[in-house]
Amino acid sequence: MTSLIWKIACNEWCRLWHARVPVLLLMVLVTLWAIAVLAAHHHWQDHARTVDEVTARSQHDWQSQPDRHPHRVSHYGDFVAKPVHPLSVIEPGILDQSGHLVYLEAHRLNSANFNPATEATTLGRFSLMTPAMIVQWWMPLFLIMIAYATVTSDKITGILAFMRGNGIPGWAIAAGKWLALFLPLLLLLCLQALLTLAWSWHSEQLSVRLSIMLLAQSLYIASWCMLVVTVSWFSRQLHGALLTLLLVWVCVCIIFPRGLANLAQINHPTQPRAEAEYHAEAKLKTIGDSHNPDDPHFLAFKQGILNKYQVSRIEDLPVNYQGLLMQEGERLTTAVYREQQALHDAQLAKQNESIRRWLWFTPALALQYIQMAGSGNDLPHHQDFIRQSEARRYQLIQYLNQIHTFKVQQHDDKNTRLSADFWKKAPRPPITLPSLTVSQPSILAGFLVLFGWLLLPGILLFKVSHRL
């Protein structure tokens, strides 16, 4: 039976080859794909170069700091860069919108935390042509143009009736047609994966991430091939098959993804950055103001410190009170900003959850979720980067505040300069690429949808393929 399917597939290739237009369309698709790969590779190199340069410069500048006061160091700041995985060549995801550099400084959460692009949906990106976009949008469109007539034309010319009437099983015809469409596109996807493997074989987590992306892309294209054969099988007229498939494409690739993302934003709106900062500042004022000598929180804090060290005046403390005040201020500021960040993240999580619930309508978005997760450029990866950089910022600033507390004499605070060795030993843990588990819900939902979209038309086709 395998040879039967294979023979039908070979004949279909032969037919498409003789028709010429499908070959031309395939060549256009391959050209588009090649352009996308080159453009995306160039774009990724720019990102990677920036990351390397900023990381090196930041490291150099930090290490070159002279002897100085620790509070000046905490305001000197530190840049961190998000590790950009080479798979970003295939799918840059929200990288361009969310940014990959964050400036860390005292008393503030960096601006990238509230980057407007993270508030925008993950679909607000139509500019750069990427290999992922080719697979997600263009490949199905070209597939439709190449193969909408695959069964309908056989039906119109009577070949389908002839084959079925002469004992050739309908499901074998359908499987042969499907294989003829799927195999060349699968080869293209494998070629893309091999190229990626060749230029980034040394990257971390490459095999698992690339495998997941390749599997998702293969399932997606397989389901489109199945859909094309099914619609073509059901259609009596060529234009009927073409129009039905184009309608499905427009809905699945354009209307539903955009509509779902917009609905999610309407139902679970995120605050603009300015509004979030305003709320944070307002909250901070209610908690306490370290510059106000009558502020109840800091009065209580001061009394607690005095009690702890069993002294009655700040001047009698064995440690630097300004350093302690900085630590407390940083703790409060961070708590408020993190609370705002958590609210923001919760809204984004709700948006994602809402989209995932309706993901059944659009395998294109399901594929996008998986591709963005695979390349490390989806929302959970970005949020993990923000968490890591924030943890690093807090750790670093509190380290400096502790030095301020214990190494700077209170009576000569303003004129003290500490050795540069302190900054060189400061904790600045590197930002690492998280494991794929951060995106597990999106990946699982995506694969479920893709399997569903492959199985549903497949079962339908199998059921009806014994009929004409």
Next chain:
Amino acid sequence: MTSLLSVQQLSLLFAGRSILNQLNLTVEAGHVVSVLGSNGAGKSTLLKSILGLHDSAEQTGNILIAGIDMAQDRQRALSHLAYVPEQPAVYGHLSAIENIRYFLSLSHVGEQKEIATCLTLAGLPETAWHRPCSEYSKGMKQKVMLAFALAKQAKLLLLDEPNSGLDPQATEELNQLIVQCKQRGMGVLVVTHDVLSAIGFSDRLLMLTHGQLAPIALDQSTFTLDRLQRLYQGQA
């Protein structure tokens, strides 16, 4: 006499409407049976029912091909049969030989006749054998299909409107071919509107009306348009 096709109590409902109603039919080896009927009477539907191309839920009755029950072993039953639809179904990008070779390879035919011999028997000029079928006339394509039936060594041949759209010469050539098939011991079931041709090559003529087949006695001497009209109206 060996019955190559035996249809018993065949009924078919289509969208709630009865198309075939307790229909019985047999075709013996070396016999040509023609089914006549008005447009929409269900002639082509009858062929598709025999081939099992309708939803089984809508169809009842027994169909035996060369003694093999279609319901039991459809694939084996169909291996003894060749079906030629109204439209000659050949791939335009393939030549006559390539078309026949391709369809034979899909049909799991054990023993095949040499394709060239079959094309000669079917009357297709040798100069056309290697040309793409997109350049063929309808009559030439019909010959390719009949050559396929011969190469397949089918015992039973089902023809759906074989003369439709053919000029008189091509019609005559096709009629001769049907007679040749009959002489080779094949059973032939023809569904047609071409009454004169059917009278020429048929051993039995049947009229399909109200979902049932009724034999009609018609030959060259008794054929008149008035009689034919009455037959089509079921007033035999």
